[in-house]
Amino acid sequence: MKRLMASLTMALGVVAIACASDADPLKSSRWPDLQRQYLGEAPVTFDPRVEVLAPKVAEDSMNVPVTVKLQGLPDVRRVMVIADYNPIVKILDYQPLLARPGLSFRIKLQQASPIRALVQTGDGSWHAGGAWVDAAGGGCTAPSTGRSAPDWARTLNQVQGRVWHDGLNQRLRLRIMHPMDTGLAPGIPAFYIENLAIEDAQGQTLLKLETFEPISENPVFSFDLPDTGEALLRVVGRDNNGNRIDAKVQP
Amino acid sequence: MIARLVSLLLLAGAALAAHAADFDYGLRPQQVAEDSWVLIGRTEDITRQNGGNIVNASFVVTRDGVVVIDTGPSRRYGEQMKAAIAMVTDRQVVRVFNTHHHPDHFLGNQAFDSVPLTALPATQSGMREQGGAFADNMYRMAGDWLTGTEADAARESAHAGRVSIGGHDFELLALDGHTAGDLAVFDRTTGVLYAGDLIFLDRAPTTPHASLAHWRHSLDVLSRLPVKRTVPGHGPVHDDGRGIAQTRDWLDWLDATFGRAAAEGLDMAEVMRLPLPPRFEGMPLARSEFERSVTHLYGAYEQQVMNTAAQRHLQQK
Numbered sequence: 128m129k130r131l132m133a134s135l136t137m138a139l140g141v142v143a144i145a146c147a148s149d150a151d152p153l154k155s156s157r158w159p160d161l162q163r164q165y166l167g168e169a170p171v172t173f174d175p176r177v178e179v180l181a182p183k184v185a186e187d188s189m190n191v192p193v194t195v196k197l198q199g200l201p202d203v204r205r206v207m208v209i210a211d212y213n214p215i216v217k218i219l220d221y222q223p224l225l226a227r228p229g230l231s232f233r234i235k236l237q238q239a240s241p242i243r244a245l246v247q248t249g250d251g252s253w254h255a256g257g258a259w260v261d262a263a264g265g266g267c268t269a270p271s272t273g274r275s276a277p278d279w280a281r282t283l284n285q286v287q288g289r290v291w292h293d294g295l296n297q298r299l300r301l302r303i304m305h306p307m308d309t310g311l312a313p314g315i316p317a318f319y320i321e322n323l324a325i326e327d328a329q330g331q332t333l334l335k336l337e338t339f340e341p342i343s344e345n346p347v348f349s350f351d352l353p354d355t356g357e358a359l360l361r362v363v364g365r366d367n368n369g370n371r372i373d374a375k376v377q378p
Numbered sequence: 379m380i381a382r383l384v385s386l387l388l389l390a391g392a393a394l395a396a397h398a399a400d401f402d403y404g405l406r407p408q409q410v411a412e413d414s415w416v417l418i419g420r421t422e423d424i425t426r427q428n429g430g431n432i433v434n435a436s437f438v439v440t441r442d443g444v445v446v447i448d449t450g451p452s453r454r455y456g457e458q459m460k461a462a463i464a465m466v467t468d469r470q471v472v473r474v475f476n477t478h479h480h481p482d483h484f485l486g487n488q489a490f491d492s493v494p495l496t497a498l499p500a501t502q503s504g505m506r507e508q509g510g511a512f513a514d515n516m517y518r519m520a521g522d523w524l525t526g527t528e529a530d531a532a533r534e535s536a537h538a539g540r541v542s543i544g545g546h547d548f549e550l551l552a553l554d555g556h557t558a559g560d561l562a563v564f565d566r567t568t569g570v571l572y573a574g575d576l577i578f579l580d581r582a583p584t585t586p587h588a589s590l591a592h593w594r595h596s597l598d599v600l601s602r603l604p605v606k607r608t609v610p611g612h613g614p615v616h617d618d619g620r621g622i623a624q625t626r627d628w629l630d631w632l633d634a635t636f637g638r639a640a641a642e643g644l645d646m647a648e649v650m651r652l653p654l655p656p657r658f659e660g661m662p663l664a665r666s667e668f669e670r671s672v673t674h675l676y677g678a679y680e681q682q683v684m685n686t687a688a689q690r691h692l693q694q695k
Contacts, residue, residue: 181647184669
């Protein structure tokens, strides 16, 4: 009996290790292709330190909240977020630079899909984590709601922002007015923010972010930055039509 | 022993499967007062097993015919409700009230198509605008239970006031807060309040079209009625103020939790992970409804915090 238990434990242990390393814990048929497309031949580990927080069911397919939480993973250089079954797979590509490596945002989801964070550390290795989100569908092929309002162009690229200090870091939350059209709604070309960066008062870049069509309309982001006290933060960026984003947030 | 347990489980599974395969909701009218009957739904989410039978639908057998309050989640449910009514009376249905436009309360309307289908004006437009999408989504969640179901919007407008039907004195209350139009039906003859989804009991309230402030005001109105027995939209029939108290407690808690989270700068997916207070932990669907409510309601709370900040701090270049 004891031996049975021991061999069972061993077998379970082996399975657990196998899961942690290479088999896709989200069991998505798209993963092998996506892995090749986004990571090439680089090895990837499914790592419990890479957490994607998202609802089990997308209550609003146009606004699915996602938080990427990275705890205990040192020296994060890059965070790529993808949704396997979205018509446009890539959501964002984040370089935390001096900021904390986690972030929050909202996405449009066309159907049930895994949402994955692919995280590269300083040694070049990739760490993956993710969550399945069920969805009724339609998030990417619907026109943005702002399109039906006559004055969306007047508020284009306006930024609302606020900073919270917790004594160690400062959290910056931003809302940027932008239709973020995917190009998949009939007659409406793709129109979305491509680049964002946060700079400190001296012009030093704290973080850089590339964003893609699946980011929700009037995007809301949360970043955690090193605390720079009362110093101004500058938000700069550009959409795919060349319109600039440039705003200052006073903590 | 284990083999017996397994075979028992298999048998139970087979019985459930058979139940699901012939799409029998097993509706059994329970009498809650003289002439007054309720079909009690499960306090579950909509699944392919329960076919959407998660709602309380009621009927009152008056001298002049039967008054139906809500028709359930599908055409099949409506048809089986009709059969369940025929088990207790041979009188015809003369009036249907839909308490609001959510699909589990009106997708059975097709079975009562020859009867005046009545709802508040806001509910009628909600049914017309969103009914099709609701039916699609219900089909996605409950599967073939929904076969043949189409949104059949109420054609007659209900208005606040007294309506006397066959010796029953009904008071119609035109309220809102759970949705833009929430009709509560109070039968002054029996003292039974048919509250629709303004009242939940022992099942977490849902908020896809909610205004918390309006909802709480509607609860105030309902709490002043001389009610003997309450039929909530979801959960057990009860004789005290528990439903109102618990629903209000949940709404107050949502409001306080979202307000605090926004003030602390949390993002939506983080709010979804906040702990439930012990009193709600064991409540069916508390976690999933809380998650859904974050999507429905939290945006307004964070917007308010951001706006305040924008006026004070932000310098737009």
